[in-house]
Amino acid sequence: MSKSKVPVIDAIHVTKLFPVMKGIIEGLFKRSEQQYVHAVDDITFTIQEGETFGLVGESGCGKSTTGMLLLQLLNRTSGTILYKGIDVASSFTWPGYISRILNAHFFMPIGYGLSYIFRSKESRELFTEVMNEAIKEARIYKENLNDKEVLDRIKNLRKEIQVIFQNPYDSLSPRFNVMDIVAEPLRLLKVYPSEAEVEARVLHELDSVGLVPPEDFINRFPHELSGGQRQRVGVARAFTVDPKFIVADEPVSMLDVSVRVGILRTMNQLSKERGTAFLFITHDLALARVMCDQIAVMYLGRIVERGPTEEILHNPLHPYTKALIAAVPKPDPDAHRTEDLPIIGEVPSGIDIAPGCRFNPRCIYAIEECSQIDPQLETVKKGYYVACIRYKEINKIKN
Amino acid sequence: MNKKLLTISAIVVGFILAFTPSLMVIGQDPIYGGTLNTPLGADAHALNPFTWGTTYEWYVMAHIYDSLVALDTERQPVPVLCSGWSHNETYEQWTFTLVDNAFWHDGTPVTIDDVYFTYDLLMNDDAIPRRSWLFDEITSLEIVGTDQIVITFGWGPKPADVLFDLATTWIVPEHIWDTIDLYTFANDVNPIGSGPFKFVEWARAQYFRLAAHTEYHLDGPYIDEKILPIISEVETAYYALSVGDIEVMANPPPELEAVADVDPNIAIHESLQDYWVYLGLNQRRYPNNIKEFRQAVMYGINRSEIVDIIRYGRGEVCPASCSLPYGAYYNPAVKQYDYNVATANSMLDALGFLDNVGDDGIREDANGTDLSFDLIVSADAQVSVDTCRFIQEYMLEIGIEVTVVPLIWDVLWQTVGGTGSVSNTYDYDWAFLGWVGFWSDFHPSWARWLFSANGWWGSDQVNIPGWNSTARWEVTALADEILYETDEAVIQTKLDALQVIVAEDLPYLPINILGGTFLYRTDEFKGWVLGPTTDPDNWMTWLAIQLIVAPEGGPGYLALSAIFTLVVTVGLVKYRRKKQ
Amino acid sequence: MFKSILCISGLTICGVTIMGLKSYIAKKLLFAAVAYFVAITLVFFLYHVLPGNPANVFALDPRVPPDVREALLIRWGLNEPLWKQYFIFLGNLLQGDLGYSFLHKKPVSEVIGVSIPWTLLLLGTSFILNAVIGILLGAIVAWRRGSKLDTGFVLTYNVYNALPLFFVGMLFIALFGFTARINNWPIWFPTYGAQTPGASETGFFSYLGDVLWHLFLPLLVLTISGVLGWSWFMRGNLISVLTEDYIKTARAKGLNENQVLFKHAFRNAILPVITNIGMSIGGLIGGAVLIETVFSYPGTGRMLYDALMRRDYPLVQGAFVIIAGLTLLGLLLAEIVYGFVDPRIRTE
């Protein structure tokens, strides 16, 4: 695992809210504020080149959403995602430009006209200022829109970020054969000018994920493959375009234990060979330990603890991480669980989030303050962060 | 303008004849009592004598209402609600005397005031749809004494016109109608008339029940009850007839006649109608305005085959003079157009319509345009569409291409100018239209209605657009003269002359006269016995019905279902025992 | 219990809320109201915008002279601009006034009032028989899947439904109405009308018997197709339910076949059948139009057809408004019942 310090992904205060849909009747008769699901709430992390970054947490904590955000398949609500230092998430689009133009040249003047009639001179001057700002913004936007580099970056983004899905039965189109599936990104992104090169690459890729001989596989359809073979096809597909970064969303959780190792080994090997960074999403701490250099533990859309894998798993500081680790069954029959799980109840809804620390309703260490102060990530040491106001007390850490 | 109404009523009445059972039996004494069942093809909507719309309504109401006069076997007027009439020499003043023993169905006597009320209503309200043109010509109406009414016209219409129209005008009771809005009055709960049958029940879309009016001033009906079940399917009606549910069935499909012929209990009665169907050529367009062209087309149509095949031999070919051959004023010496392809072809050749361009078998006219016409026809009547299909084939044989365009009646009527006020009127080549009659069999005024430029049907406005030859003005003159002529011999001479001209010039291309058929059960229903105002081809004939009383006994379904249940129960019990 | 919960699963996130029963019903009512509104608007404009509009047709009526036409157009309000007529129509509808039939010289509601009991009798009886027999038959054939009974059923279903309904009706008339009577079979049935003339005066039970006797044939034709349709649907459902894992579980638990069928499979298979009620009512009404015409039965379907043929537009409108209302009502009831039975349906 290369330890070069070039960040591939910088996620800074990324938030994703989903508006809660209301029924027509509720919307008509019940006056209430729009509620949101806090799927991802203000998370920050960095993934270095060639590094495998693990995202760990119970289902429903926002891991997969984070993955989708990084893949640009969902638009974030706020925050910044930098890919190699460039913000491609706020990609400049024509609709965005048009709405800005409309704002600057249509709605603002109307407001200005209205202010002329109803408001004072001062407000008019203020309005002129705001309007000028809007026009300036639109102009900048337009310049960026024509910026070749940004456009190219967005265009090439697809080539550099790929995904491996959880369910190999679902992620391969049932009407494509293996050749078509693996070649699809190549063809879509027009990586190679000729079809022969595409096919050669596909064969090579299949070979490198362990589907040998590849000629036997290219004409098969997904339903003719075993689960493990399918996931290998998925891996091959993700690696065909030589991405710099791959989101692996629970890639082996649906597979038999016996085939997991092989696939993980393949992934590891390929990422080492090609220097690909991974966002490895999993709920399985053991897997995270094997695969990841860094991990972040998520709870209800927040990162509660982040740091090097070994340190976190050996000596978790956050009560939630402790609970997660305690829940992992030990293969040793004599190792009896001496205490109950240090956690209360089930994962609550992401809509009505408790004030203060999100974990406090379930935390056995919770005190009064926990329901008042929303803890931010604190640096424990370099590269190790935790979000708990009592972590020192709990873990008996002295300053 | 309102003369149209009369003509249309006449058409409708003519149409109704098709639905009227008219049978005669000889040498049998009437038996009183019993129930007669005869089906209606569709339900009536409202029983309003002033606004009725369908023949079914007309048929039902004709049982219930009476008019002052009626027409008898010879189509001569006979008194019904009046005991007699007289007129002055100029026909301007008419006096009718009411009978003294007529009663409304609710028991009140019919008075001269009722007659006055009805006629006054029709005189003063132009908007009544069912209203004869005659009432436009009345200048005054006056009651004399207790039982006489004097009608004064501005000029002297002929007796046939006056009496025919009064025969189609029902008298309504003043005590019911004086307070209601006659446009919105459905009159269907308990219509009160003075006719031979009383209204008993109307189960909507199911049946009518009518009972004999025992107080009827003339000889009442022989039967006690008449039921008109509403059966929309011909097949069902025939089944009902063959099992004896109904006794009479009007106008079955021709194929049924052959079947009925085999059934010993069913007899067939046939009659001719007094109207015909024709092909109209829009003479505003070339070459329809050429007389020889019309004649050639006429020669090219095998009309007897149309009668034989499409009409299944019912009715007959209509003479080119458009006069009914069994009528009093028919001139047999007119030109007839027997089917002759050779003649038709040679006439067309002579006109210069040759197939010069291409070898498509279609002739071209002088301008080099194909002789190709659209033939519009009502899509509602399969028979008409079939006829047009035949015409299409005949025309192809003489090198004329015809495209049949079935249209719904409203559009067809609009196109041929029936409404007179729509912009695209006369935008057609040929039209196939039905049922034109106007009593050409018994009264000379038919000629004026059909052919005079002043008559309605014959006017440019409606039906023979563009007929503009000298023949037209000769015919108009003749027809108008006949109207004021009193000498029968002169009338006959002029009509003969008119018919010759018409047959030569062919303003219409008459195709065939329709026939009517009735199937009736001989075991239960013996036909009609003529009453004082009836005749076999007259719609007044249900007055006198002789009926062998239908066998007693209901459907017996209760007993049958009991037996059925018994059988099933026994079977089940046995089956169970066997199983055990 | 119906507290909002959130479900975030896999890659996709969907807000799933289970509504309260009240708001579920309210929602369905609202939808039915909107659908109804659109339906009546549709039928109104269909006839007023297209060339066959009543004013035109009325104007074209050969029996009405032009000077009279004007007066009558004013009388029926047909001279008003279209939007005004539309609002008059809507306003009247709200007051239960369906308009005025030109032909019957009566309020449309009165005209329909006469025919609708017959239609309800035919449809209602048929509907109940369809549901009960259909579901049971479907369950039986699904249970005996692949047996001769099943094959026979599949064949019967397909053959019967391959024949046009009116054709079957005509065959039945020929067989049970005519042939049976001619040959003096013990049982025959009337082939037209809904009652024997004068039967209403013969006492209640005798009258009832007469009405049912007349009802039998149309009901039979309509019901056979309905029963087959319902059981076909039920069979399909039950078969797919029977292959579910929980049925295997139930069997594995040692439940006997009857318990598996009725406690587990049947209840789950019947739910989609209930939602299908709405659709089946639409089909049933369509069938009723045909059947009522074939059997000269005095129902609303035949009346609608008559009115169409005679171009009595207010009546067409009225009949359609009523028929669409009936269908919607059926659908609404089905959905409410379904909402009671299966809370899952209430998810947004």
Next chain:
Amino acid sequence: MATIRRDNIRRKISKWGRTWKIYRRNWMGVTGLILLSTLVTLAILGPSITPYESHERSEDIFQPPGNGHLLGTNRFGEDVFTILLDSLRISLLVGVIAGSLTVIIGTTIGVTSAYIGGWGDTLIMRITDVILVLPALPLMLLLASLAPLLADVGDFLVPRWLIIAIVYVVVFWPVSARLIRGQALSLKQRAFITSAKSAGAKNGYIIRKHLLPNVFPLMLTMIITSMRQAILYEAFLSYLGLGDPWNWSLGMMLSVAQNQASLATGAWWMYFPPGIAIALTTLSFAFIGIAFDEIVNPRLRKR
């Protein structure tokens, strides 16, 4: 790479071959296919297999079968068998046009609706809801009663049977739109679509390459059902007097036979041939539909 190409084709054929193998095992499917192909062949060959023209009249009027006329003659002396073939052609045309058009339009709308989502989807689905809850036959009656008015547009005459087909499409497209939308929605959630998106696929590509091929089997079953229904509805409308008065169709034949009381007159050759032809056509469609259903929905297969 030429080897791969050839191999590809072989595999594709074998996929169809496998489908055919499953299909062949179903006796209903085979019967249906044989029946339908016979009927279609008859309809297409039509004029060339009978010695008569469709409107050719002969001297033999109203003859029972035999004597040179396979199915007898009608009252015009026209050969009923010839008319039957003509009718079969129009009926099949109505079925094919209405059936496939319904599903094609429904699919287009359904897929679009599922794909655009949001307000557009809601609007389209509300429209389908409204049309779906209206009783189909009365609605068709209403629309078909306007057909004669629509048929006479300008100089161009739209054949009435085509209008009936269009009326069928207007009334029944929501059925397929709903089903297809449901299918498309569930497909949209599938990971392979997301996967394609992350590989940079545009909407058009996803619809073309991923959605449509996957809804195709459903479309096929629906087209078959729809064709079967359209033929029946044409017969219904003809029976109620709203058919094409100018072209023979099976429904029209029945309607004419019935107006002439053919059953009562014992003219069974007027009545049964169209009745049986309708039955056979719809039955063959139904059988093929069942067989397809088993292929698409393997759970229905007998084990």
